[in-house]
Amino acid sequence: MTPLKLLSFLAQVCAVLAGLLLTAITLVTCLSLIGRNTTGQTLVGDYELTAVVAGAAVALFMPWCQIQREHIIVDFFTARMPAGVNAMLDRFGALVLGVVMGLLAWRTGIGALSAHSTQTTTMMLGFPEWIAYTAMVPPLALTAVIALVQSFSSVPTQEQGQ
Numbered sequence: 001m002t003p004l005k006l007l008s009f010l011a012q013v014c015a016v017l018a019g020l021l022l023t024a025i026t027l028v029t030c031l032s033l034i035g036r037n038t039t040g041q042t043l044v045g046d047y048e049l050t051a052v053v054a055g056a057a058v059a060l061f062m063p064w065c066q067i068q069r070e071h072i073i074v075d076f077f078t079a080r081m082p083a084g085v086n087a088m089l090d091r092f093g094a095l096v097l098g099v100v101m102g103l104l105a106w107r108t109g110i111g112a113l114s115a116h117s118t119q120t121t122t123m124m125l126g127f128p129e130w131i132a133y134t135a136m137v138p139p140l141a142l143t144a145v146i147a148l149v150q151s152f153s154s155v156p157t158q159e160q161g162q
Contacts, residue, residue: 024046045125098147
């Protein structure tokens with residue numbers, strides 16, 4: 001398996017996990033709403049669970065978005081430039097994104113260690129916050145690796161016929 005195929009596979013796994021997490025939290029939210037509207041009972045901490053899961057899901061979707069090169073691109077000034085210039089700008093953008101995602105992974109990891117050492121938890125459920133931070137580190141790091149590989153590889157961009 002080539003490195004690019006491995007990265008693509010890992011990105012797909014992350015996206016599937018994100019989808020499963022969002023499906024599960026949607027079901028929890030539906031159960032809470034049904035309970036609230038029928039019996040007056042609600043699931044305690046459903047908002048906290050939604051926040052924790054949504055944060056993890058966003059991070060888990062990032063590698064897939066990057067491997068597909070589907071981040072939002074504002075090309076107002078570059079739309080009429082030659083393909084070579086756009087390819088260079090795409091690589092530079094991938095490099096910047098890779099560095100930023102690497103920094104985010106690093107700082108999120110530091111945040112996880114800090115939350116673990118202070119034993120911070122959510123208010124209603126007492127869910128350890130370090131778990132949410134820790135879940136975000138691998139996909140952020142994977143996004144950084146994918147972006148850096150894209151910035152230094154000779155794989156064509158979508159505009160050049162990926």
